[in-house]
Amino acid sequence: MYPDYMTESLKKVVASRNKRFELAKSGKPVYPPMDADEREDVLNKFHPDFKKESRKKIRIGPNKGELLTTEVTEMLESHSRIKPELFDLSNPDYETDILIIGGGGAGCAAAIVAMQHGAKSIISTKLRMGDANSMMSQGGMQAAVKPQDSPTRHYLDAMGGGHFDNKPALVRALTEDGPNVVKWLEELGMIWDKDEEGSLQAMHGGGTSRKRMLSSRDYTGAIIMRTLMDEVRNNPDKITTLEFTPTVELIMDARGRAAGGILYNIETEEYFTVKAKATINATGGYGRLHIRGFDTTNHYGATGDGLVMSYRAGAKLMYMDSVQYHPTGSVFPEQIAGFLITEAIRGAGGQPLNKFGELFVFPREPRDVESAAIIRECVEADNGIATPSGRLGVWLDSPLIDMLQGDGYINRHFPAMHRQFIRYGIDIKEEPMLIYPSLHYQNGGVEINDKCESNIPGLYVAGEASGGVHGRNRLMGNSVLDYNVFGRRAGTYATEYAKKVKLGKLNIEHVNAYEEELKKARIKTDLIAPVLLPSYTPESVRKRQLTAHYEGTLR
Amino acid sequence: MAKKKAVKKSDAKATEEKMVTVFIMGKGYKVPAEATIMGAIEYAGYLLKRGAGCREGFCGACATVYRMPGDYKIYTGLACTTRVEEGMWLAQLPASPAHKAIYDIKKIKPEVATIQELYPEVFRCVACNSCSKACPQDLEVMDYIQEAKRGNIAAVMDLSFDCVMCGLCAIRCPAEIVQYNVGLLCKRLYGRYLAPESKELTKRIKEVKSKKFDKEFKELMTAKKSDLEKQYYDRDLES
Ligand SMILES: Cc1cc2nc3c(=O)[nH]c(=O)nc-3n(C[C@H](O)[C@H](O)[C@H](O)COP(=O)(O)OP(=O)(O)OC[C@H]3O[C@@H](n4cnc5c(N)ncnc54)[C@H](O)[C@@H]3O)c2cc1C
Ligand code: FES
Numbered sequence: 088m089y090p091d092y093m094t095e096s097l098k099k100v101v102a103s104r105n106k107r108f109e110l111a112k113s114g115k116p117v118y119p120p121m122d123a124d125e126r127e128d129v130l131n132k133f134h135p136d137f138k139k140e141s142r143k144k145i146r147i148g149p150n151k152g153e154l155l156t157t158e159v160t161e162m163l164e165s166h167s168r169i170k171p172e173l174f175d176l177s178n179p180d181y182e183t184d185i186l187i188i189g190g191g192g193a194g195c196a197a198a199i200v201a202m203q204h205g206a207k208s209i210i211s212t213k214l215r216m217g218d219a220n221s222m223m224s225q226g227g228m229q230a231a232v233k234p235q236d237s238p239t240r241h242y243l244d245a246m247g248g249g250h251f252d253n254k255p256a257l258v259r260a261l262t263e264d265g266p267n268v269v270k271w272l273e274e275l276g277m278i279w280d281k282d283e284e285g286s287l288q289a290m291h292g293g294g295t296s297r298k299r300m301l302s303s304r305d306y307t308g309a310i311i312m313r314t315l316m317d318e319v320r321n322n323p324d325k326i327t328t329l330e331f332t333p334t335v336e337l338i339m340d341a342r343g344r345a346a347g348g349i350l351y352n353i354e355t356e357e358y359f360t361v362k363a364k365a366t367i368n369a370t371g372g373y374g375r376l377h378i379r380g381f382d383t384t385n386h387y388g389a390t391g392d393g394l395v396m397s398y399r400a401g402a403k404l405m406y407m408d409s410v411q412y413h414p415t416g417s418v419f420p421e422q423i424a425g426f427l428i429t430e431a432i433r434g435a436g437g438q439p440l441n442k443f444g445e446l447f448v449f450p451r452e453p454r455d456v457e458s459a460a461i462i463r464e465c466v467e468a469d470n471g472i473a474t475p476s477g478r479l480g481v482w483l484d485s486p487l488i489d490m491l492q493g494d495g496y497i498n499r500h501f502p503a504m505h506r507q508f509i510r511y512g513i514d515i516k517e518e519p520m521l522i523y524p525s526l527h528y529q530n531g532g533v534e535i536n537d538k539c540e541s542n543i544p545g546l547y548v549a550g551e552a553s554g555g556v557h558g559r560n561r562l563m564g565n566s567v568l569d570y571n572v573f574g575r576r577a578g579t580y581a582t583e584y585a586k587k588v589k590l591g592k593l594n595i596e597h598v599n600a601y602e603e604e605l606k607k608a609r610i611k612t613d614l615i616a617p618v619l620l621p622s623y624t625p626e627s628v629r630k631r632q633l634t635a636h637y638e639g640t641l642r
Numbered sequence: 643m644a645k646k647k648a649v650k651k652s653d654a655k656a657t658e659e660k661m662v663t664v665f666i667m668g669k670g671y672k673v674p675a676e677a678t679i680m681g682a683i684e685y686a687g688y689l690l691k692r693g694a695g696c697r698e699g700f701c702g703a704c705a706t707v708y709r710m711p712g713d714y715k716i717y718t719g720l721a722c723t724t725r726v727e728e729g730m731w732l733a734q735l736p737a738s739p740a741h742k743a744i745y746d747i748k749k750i751k752p753e754v755a756t757i758q759e760l761y762p763e764v765f766r767c768v769a770c771n772s773c774s775k776a777c778p779q780d781l782e783v784m785d786y787i788q789e790a791k792r793g794n795i796a797a798v799m800d801l802s803f804d805c806v807m808c809g810l811c812a813i814r815c816p817a818e819i820v821q822y823n824v825g826l827l828c829k830r831l832y833g834r835y836l837a838p839e840s841k842e843l844t845k846r847i848k849e850v851k852s853k854k855f856d857k858e859f860k861e862l863m864t865a866k867k868s869d870l871e872k873q874y875y876d877r878d879l880e881s
Contacts (some may be wrong), residue, residue, distance in 0.1 A: 239855050246874065256863070276829060282836060283838065306803065317826055422678045507723070530830075623685075
């Protein structure tokens, strides 16, 4: 239920709805899309990335001297959790062909494909398998399967969305593998939305010029992720899963190749060593770093661990100056602040409106542009709606969807969204939602090529942890595709490599060397990374947590 | 690296905010009345390692059981999306011991015999409806178990679609069925065997395999940025 003081504004939304409906039905753009100059202007002035304090120069490591997102720079200029001299690597606790770090979509896809190519793997994951951003994607996955569409059309859309900074070979891999991924998943048991004849349902997303968003109601990620997890679990003799056991550092061999990792059981606080012929970093994104203090859509373990582990070992990062804020995070009620409202809502005809019930932006601009326009409407034009706790937002008019697509559409296609709000007495079929941009996606990551190789031999990277595929702005539906395409490629190429490589003596010297670099650069910090979990302990409790010395590593 | 601003904000608010008392595994804590169960546990000072995953109602990591004062009933909910109430007595069930059948999806069939073989306990269902009552997603769990008994794979798929596999149904089931794994099995059977084939997809895969887009890709990949930009802004939009 919305508080009484919002009634006035809600009435205006209702009042303008019929006119907006007529225009939408006519097929003309409901608001003029921006040209290149207008896009640049709104980004420069209102996107959080373009604020001066949003970026900070990194003083050490492979990207030394570059401006990266401030919180990322701080996380990278940190101490390790371990003292290398305490580890005996001559007798590792586990040995395997491939160590896969991260049990999300990319990690599971890699494990399955590696298995099909004859490699055994260990998946080290922080929480449970599938406690991952992959479980949460609602809107869908892009793949050019329709006759009026093509992989090259998909390529052009992805390049434009990424402001042409994307690595061409990666975008080709992404778009050309797309149709195959749809099939591969279906053969594993994934359910795609289809009509009776088998024709795949395809919708628009921000920045798409053809309808190519494939979905599974609004549980797309959950259905894919659970299919992949189930397949992993059906093969316990080939894939070993270690849950609640994140990796905290990479292990290298004498020739500077990645050769496994140091794992940490977050419950018993023990460490374990894994020797692996090849290593795949699939740790996902960093939303839980709460960059610029933003709420996030991400899962609990999204703390950018893969970045810092790989960086310490010498991996080069790409586009780590760019953060994706999803245009439509919810701001009301307070309990679901930051939660994602799928872009498919706008794909199906939902419209962002200011407090006067007016459109102020084309609803399907690329995400960074759409977000910046929403912030502009709230901050500059002062046309936002304030929530009781002081957050600002604009309306996202969902009742329009059933008008445009026919009665029952919301119930059939957005059961998760509907459920999220009806719990708090808001029926999105009758009333709009209140939204504001929310921290959503790590656009950059460890730079890879189309075989998922990083600059460190033996270190493969796939999914949100990697950089280059999306340039500085990912389009909706391209990261579900990304973790499948590149998860599979990582599995294939890491297996190929693992079959040939002969590892030398293991070491974790790079951790000491990095510590030296910190000292030389006179960096003083008490930060320890990987971060592993965010802390939401309130200040009032922290004040009392006064233990002076800890036995072991508890807290 | 905490959510600095947000934490401070909710702290400041706490003084003016309405508070309620909840009993977390038996011990009482005062927490903001508008908090979710998960928010309340963290507000009390716990650092969650178990019982939190997506934090948005998709992963099922946060199953919780609770009772209310003066009420004999056991309630269930997801900690990340359920609001606290005055006097709530709660405990999380972050994992439920469950049996999962191992199978090769390529070798099984979408029929009742598969259910009989992999999950024979399904046929012990006494139709008590405890599972449906326990479901935090309000699914008709018992109905899909009944459909599973009939081998109606498509109906199980449909009815169990929104399942987050939190385990609450299985814990309440007197017949010891693991409902959510039956649902998942049927979903995979449906996707692989029963969903109608997409002809356009089959065709597109053939085109990709025959390198149909090779030339266009090469042109796009070597185009000057300005040319690519022009193509991009000039492209037509499907309505
Ligand atoms: C709410 C939401 C909705 C989304 N909707 C869409 C959508 O509709 N379409 C789309 O294309 N994209 C969407 N995305 C983005 C997309 O889901 C993700 O980018 C993608 O799933 C990332 O997959 P991944 O495998 O790389 O990472 P994840 O799925 O996040 O998996 C990473 C795994 O690594 C684990 N991990 C982290 N650190 C460590 C460590 N140190 N050691 C071991 N394990 C570790 C994590 O716990 C996690 O299990 C959405 C994202 C969110 C959050
Ligand atoms: S934490 Fe994922 S469902 Fe609650």
